[in-house]
Amino acid sequence: MKRLLASIHDVSPRFEREVDQLLDHLAPHVGQRLAMLVVPDHWGGAPITPAFAGRLRRWADAGIEMFVHGWFHRDTSVHHGVAALKARRMTAGEGEFLGLDHGEALARMQRGKMLVEEVTGRAVAGFIAPAWLYSDAARDALVDAGFALAEDHMRVWAPAGATLAKGPVVTWASRSDGRALSSLAAAAVLRRALQPLPVVRIAVHPGDVTRPALLRSIDRTFATLMRGRRPAAYADLLTAPRASISA
Template sequence: MLVVPDHWSSAPITPAFATRLRGWADEGIEMFVHGWTHRDDSAHTGAAASLKAKHMTAGEGEFLGLSHAEALIRMRRGKALVEDITGRAATGFIAPAWLYSQGARAALKDAGFALAEDHARVWQPGGEVVARGPVITWASRSRPRQLSSLFAAGALRHVLQPTRNVRIAVHPGDTTVPALMRSITTTFAAFGGHKPAAYAELLG
């Protein structure tokens, strides 16, 4: 489960939701820190970063434009909050939209995270890559994004069949769109021969 401490600076974790998070963690669900606000407030420079910010996410790539210092502050705050709520170490960190600045990537190790991931891999900050391959995911924000994610999921669930480690990511909003839910259900069924595993198992 990916936990956003204060979504868009307007939805801090309430005591009631903290209780639910603690309960889920007690049941064995791994908790990743997922940014701080999930909102991208950076002024991007350079064509590559501007392109990613505009087309890969709808203003939600929070860590794409952050300096090392600012990324580290938000990572440490998020880690401390999640660990205080759950009473156990955070499994790792995943930047909103899987987008990191160079400074944010460097800050992962300094923040003490055991794992991090992006679209293409899972790695130990400052260490080795422990899994490779794209994430199968969906987007529900608009009809064009829904259609493109349906196409991608349909292709990836065939292409990734031989892959040892397959990651499937579902956003809360995806569950409100029937076509996406059918695709999600079909995708999980397609990997019925794979053994469900915890992220912690990737560490050895």
């Protein structure tokens, strides 16, 4: 059976209402078979509160996978060359791990891992960098931090091992009309083009709830890609036969 991996990004007290809306919106498609990407202190102004920690634990107890999603989610590095182009075109000051050296990337990863595991009482599923952007040093730090799984735009991999799934993640942009329209067009193409893949990924963000057109596209994308698939956990990729997850 083919698999679909769903995730809610930017899970933080700052976006608690939006996360609740997304959970309700995705429930008819995947129930609670999804992942949450937890930001420990979004932009340095939204640390995990005791009340929100309780919610994270209950979600984890219900079977939702928890990923560490950076620490601040804010990029304060100075970039040059290709990295500068990625920082301008692929995100708006959100690529926290795009410019970090090994030591700083590892320290933030370890702090995030410790916090989320302490809050939930469970091992985290893995690490996914904000905006899916990593420096080479940050990719190396994933191994030292002991994460079982990582993800970027084009693949899911085991930091100490092999690539586990290939293919672009389907996601949407909400911060401008132009980006919203382009993401709608991309989703319309991808939900058809990705049909043959054994594993597909859909990622939603808090901002998606502000645009009804994005929510309608999310519904159409799930409805299309769920045909012949079952919602799965990222951790399933670690135990599935390689032939069933590789394109």
